[in-house]
Amino acid sequence: MDSLKNFSESRAHYYFTILFTLILIFFFFSASNDTSPVVSYTTSLPPSHPHPNNLSPFSSQVLSGASLASKVHNNFDSCDIFDGQWVVDEGSSPVYEPGSCPFIDDAFNCFKNGRPDSDYLRLKWKPHGCEIPRFDGVKMMKMLSGKRMVFVGDSLNRNMWESLVCALRESLVDKKNVFEDFNCSIDFIRSPFLVQEWKFSDKAGTRRETLRLDMMEGSYNKYHDADIxxxxxxxxxxxxKTFKGKYYFQEGNHVYSKLEVADAYKKALKTWAKWVDANVNSSRTQVFFRGYSASHFKGGQWNSGGSCDGETKPITNETQLSPYPWMMRALESVLSKMKTRVVYLNITKMTDYRKDGHPSIFRQSASERMNGIIQDCSHWCLPGVPDTWNQLLYAILSRKKFNG
Structure with missing residues (x-):
């Protein structure tokens, strides 16, 4: 759960952004011939995750205000890269070795915190009907040369951001110069709701926290002109707090006495979509929205004894997956009405299989665990599942239409 009180997101502002400023060496370009398999996509819908209005959750669907069918890129029509299975890949190693990357928060660093098993690192995502290219850090850095990439959201996006930073660092010959050798930047900006957290005074004069559903969180001017x-x-x-919904949600000067979270969430997404349509130059900036990442608490939630320790194998039976999250239905509805081209990274189903990939008790060191354990069954060990999200992001960016 993102609201784990001792979790690393409370430290997000101190290294709020990591900037790569890297000058690409020209000889890299001599090795730029791409022999990776062609990645393509369909609008096929996984049977376990039905969607209303025939809205497909496929990977890189570009959604906008016209009918969805007319917005599908036709040359991505043979494979849905987010519909597949995790398979054992004994012959390969993680994109970066466990314990090797200094940019991983301790709470994601399961190796450092003593996780003894490693089978969760030997799984790769295989879409049904196609292959995806292995992540190539050098080629990714070429694509990012002269560009700024920003991850905006909660600590699950921080998970993804750290994964990418570590994967790119691994591709460097001289890793000591990671801050000096590239002319691109990759930043994380914390904005867990995307809309603005607020305060108002009730009739008794007490200051209460609210969430302004009609106002973007104020950091938007730090990333509105980014390239990705x-x-x-x-x-x-x-x-x-938000689930109860009492006196928490606000629009303008109106504070709702009660508003269902699903309704509030959709209002917030509409605010985000309106802001993107009005403020993002789609001829320069490519916008992605990453879908909901599955949690695997059993026996309670993060603050009530929920656990996932001892899980060392993924789910293999699709019928055991959770129902498709209501939040993603709301997101898909909003994306379908946008004018801006948005690439939808629907990682929900692929993460639902991975009950084995969370830090669980290994979000803390052994000495810290002696003082009490709160398990983390929402975030992911690094190396781990978010590396695959970045592999898919790399595959999409590798396509010519996203690389120029």
Whole structure:
């Protein structure tokens, strides 16, 4: 749960953004011939995740205000890269070795915190009907040369951001110069709701927290002109405070006495969509929205004894997956009405299989665990599942239409 009180997101502002400023060496370009398999996509719908109005959750569907069918890129029509299975891949190693990357928060660093098993690192995502290229850090850096990429959202996006930073660092010959050798930047900006957290005074004069559903969170001017933006929001909308919904949501001067979280979430997404349509130059900036990442608490939630420790194998039976999250239905509805081209990274189903990939008790060191354990069954160990999200992001960016 994003609201784990001792979790690393509370430290997000101190290294709020990591900037790569890197000058690409020209000889890299001599090795730029791409022999990776062609990645293509369909609008096929996984049977376990039905969607209303025939809205497909496929990977890189570009959604906008016209009918969805007319917005599908036709040359991505043979494979849905987010519909597949996890398979054992004994012959390959993680994109970066466990314990090797200094940019991973301790709470994601399961190796450092003593996780003894490693089978969760030997799984790769295989879409049905196609292959996806293995992540190539050098080629990714070429694509990002002279560009700024920003991850905006909650600590699940921080998970993804750290994964990408570590994967790119691994591709460097001289890793000591990671801050000096490239002319691109990759930033994380914390904005767990995307809309603005607020305060108002009730009739008794007491200051109360609210969430302004009609106002973008104020950091938007730090990233509106980036070349690539990856948004997400989701887990904080399951927090107890927002779930109750009493006197918490606000629009203008109106504070709702009661508003269902699903309605509030959709209002917030509409505010985000309106802002993107009005403020993002789609001829320069490619917008991504990453879908909901599955949690696997059993026996309670993060603050009530929920656990996932001892899970070392993924789910293999699709019928055991959770129902498709209501938040993603709301997101898809909003995306379908936008004018801006938005690439929808629907990682929900692929993460639902991975009950084995969370830090669980290994979000803390052994000495810290002696003082009490709160398990983390929402975020992901690094190396781990978010590396695959970045592999898919890389595959999409590798396509000519996203690389120029």
């Amino acid at each position: 933006i990856v948004f997400n929001t989701g887990h904080w909308w399951t927090h107890q």
